[in-house]
Amino acid sequence: MSAPANSFFAGIEVTQTSMRGVAVSADGEVVVRREAAHQPDNLLSDVANIVTSLREAGEIKCVGIALPGLVNRETDRVLVSTGLPSVVRADLHSELIKATGVKFELENDANAAAYGEYKVGAGRDAKDLFYIHIGDAVGGAIIIDGKLWTGASGCAGEVGHTTINTEGIQCECGNIGCLETVASGPNIARRARERLDRDSTSSLSRLAITDDFTAADLAHEATNGDDFSIMMIERTGKYIGTAVAGIINLLSLERIVLGGAVMEAGDLLLNPIIQEAGKRSFHPCFESTKIVSGKLGADAVAIGAALLARDA
Ligand SMILES: [Zn+2]
Numbered sequence: 001m002s003a004p005a006n007s008f009f010a011g012i013e014v015t016q017t018s019m020r021g022v023a024v025s026a027d028g029e030v031v032v033r034r035e036a037a038h039q040p041d042n043l044l045s046d047v048a049n050i051v052t053s054l055r056e057a058g059e060i061k062c063v064g065i066a067l068p069g070l071v072n073r074e075t076d077r078v079l080v081s082t083g084l085p086s087v088v089r090a091d092l093h094s095e096l097i098k099a100t101g102v103k104f105e106l107e108n109d110a111n112a113a114a115y116g117e118y119k120v121g122a123g124r125d126a127k128d129l130f131y132i133h134i135g136d137a138v139g140g141a142i143i144i145d146g147k148l149w150t151g152a153s154g155c156a157g158e159v160g161h162t163t164i165n166t167e168g169i170q171c172e173c174g175n176i177g178c179l180e181t182v183a184s185g186p187n188i189a190r191r192a193r194e195r196l197d198r199d200s201t202s203s204l205s206r207l208a209i210t211d212d213f214t215a216a217d218l219a220h221e222a223t224n225g226d227d228f229s230i231m232m233i234e235r236t237g238k239y240i241g242t243a244v245a246g247i248i249n250l251l252s253l254e255r256i257v258l259g260g261a262v263m264e265a266g267d268l269l270l271n272p273i274i275q276e277a278g279k280r281s282f283h284p285c286f287e288s289t290k291i292v293s294g295k296l297g298a299d300a301v302a303i304g305a306a307l308l309a310r311d312a
Contacts, residue, residue: 008032010054010063010102011116011306012047013109015136016040016083021050022302023057026310028120030299032057040086048099062103062312064305065096066112068137070155076106079154082172083137105309109301110139110157111148113294116304117257118143121295126255130247131294132159134240135260137172138180142251159247160184164239182239185215185262192218192232202228219265233265234272241276248281248289259294266293 008031012021015038023032034053038046051063069081069088076093096104107115114123114131123129123143133139138160142149150156160180161173168177181187193211196202205228206221207213222229244256263269274291296303 007059007061008054008057009306009310010051010060011112011302011304011309012050012063012065013112013301013305014038014043014047014065014067014084014087016068019046019050020298020302021054022299022306023054023060024303024306024310028116028303028307030303033299040084043086044095044099047096051100051102060102062105062309063096063100064105064107064112064307064309064312066107066109066301066305068109071106071108071111072154073105073107076104078106103309105305105312107305107308108139108141108155109133111141111150112302112304112308113259113296113300114141114143114157114257114304115148115308116296116300116302116306117259117294118146119307120303121300122257122259122292123255126253126290128251128253129255129257130157130159130251130253132240132244132256132258133260133300134183134185134258134262136185138178138184138260142253144253159243162243162246164242179239179243183236183243183262188215188218188232188236188262189213191235192229195232196228205229215262216264219262219268222265222268230268233268236262237269237272238276240269241273242280244273244277244291245280245286248277248285252285252288254289256289256291257294258291259296259300261298263293264297 008023019038021034068083070079078087110133117123128144131141140157140159142157161178164179165177171178171181222233
């Protein structure tokens, strides 16, 4: 890198309720990390505050900001965001620059995480990769020959909105039975709740004593050996593995990296994903694809955003 050793790049992940920022060195190492609560109405001042606190690292050359929405990087505009509608406005990019005095790059959150894993995480030595983010929503991104491939519409890789159950429930996108309707964190918890209501043997599960558990609680109980929770995680893995098999057959990329909060369930979830993908994909394609968990954890989006800004 040509950047001097004392200059840094910042990456900020913005969700509906929080911001996570990192300052990274030119080689992608995190030197400062900040988390803050966030109100969508205060976007500009919240971003400015987090940039100020990331300056503790040194001079910030530029900032990558990752948002839950469809971003056109040519025009620096967010085109659609169901999670954060307030960012869909023409002057966002220029206002961010005005509020902080630094250069900004806007990117979709899954694209940013994919880029982070590709550059400094679980995709480091791969030529091409597909990244799947499984958290409150299910997103995806494709990197081919070192570049994000976003397709004609700009939203290629939206694996969360591929149909997994033609008779399933309606997704936020309008379609019926998307992968997201069974595999996102809130939907895993919903499926578990419905099943606990239906099945009397499930009431032996420790989860049955509370109604407001999350996917993280379910993963925790599964790790502690709760049969019901293990079964729910395995079934979720089968759904995700089915989608992964489709990706393998279509693209035959060298690596598939799975990240996001739901993947914190670890091998309990990763193993059934790999097993199902193997069962449902064309054997030679499956054999040449490595399916792994992300390495950057909760920092993936922010690190990737910083590296996209570095490389822009
Ligand atoms: Zn959908």
